[in-house]
Amino acid sequence: MPATALSPQDYLDALPQDRQAAIEALRQTLLQNLPAGFQEEISYGMIGYVVPHTLYPAGYHCDPKLPLPFLSIASQKNFIAVYHMGLYANPELLAWFTSEYPKHSKTKLDMGKSCIRFKKPDQIPLALLGELARKMTPQDWIALYKSAFNK
Template sequence: MQSTAKTINDYLNELPEERKIAFSKLRESILKTIPKGFEEQMSYGMLGYVVPHSIYPNGYHCTPKLPLPFMNLASQKNFIALYHMGIYLNPKLLEWFTTEYPKHSTQKLDMGKGCIRFKKFDQIPFDLIGELAGKMTVDNWINCYETQIKNRKSK
């Protein structure tokens, strides 16, 4: 469910009332801890946390005009979603997160490859998500991303 909002404020204003508090808290958790260099912007109809072209001129390999994506936060039809590319590409980070999650929430982890879904807004582990957002620096993410791209090209 992509939004057509052009700005972050427009996106936040169009959120359903019952999601605004939880969504804003998630966003604050991310902004408090995400390492310097990542930028928040609209990306793919969601809030995006990206490596700007000023740091990584190559951009995203699929669409080089776009900055390198790292995380997205979205209000989907039935849940709030956090898309984290680091979890998708870094097995150690995924293991850390899946081990820590039960210590922070009584809700069963609902997760795809890089997507974490929150259906019960009062059960979101805001501190854990903040910690997750701070686990990879821009340089860590670029190195992880480039390693994956090189490995795909060599196959």
């Protein structure tokens, strides 16, 4: 995991060769499918997609200087991870994703609260992740975030 990357391209360039193609394909899928308004940057040492301060000036409640995080992708030691905060905060979206996953992958879903883990880089269901990315706009995420995390 390249923790010193300053840009998404730096992050990709620092990856082992066997991970670069998978992370780049995942990145391109997200860039093509995320609704307008999300911004790509390095966030918490990963490639992140955030709601910028121009759309949500309050920022992230843990550190208001940071933009509101939404989705990140990372090359971890034993897997590639997709962190989607909407899955953690929206039970209906989580139910949709878990029911759709078997239709797109032969592998068992390996998931934590917001973390989807892929141990085989060539078996990432890009079409499903693209569909997931389209399901929540920055405005949807802000509203859900405010109702769920800003109590």
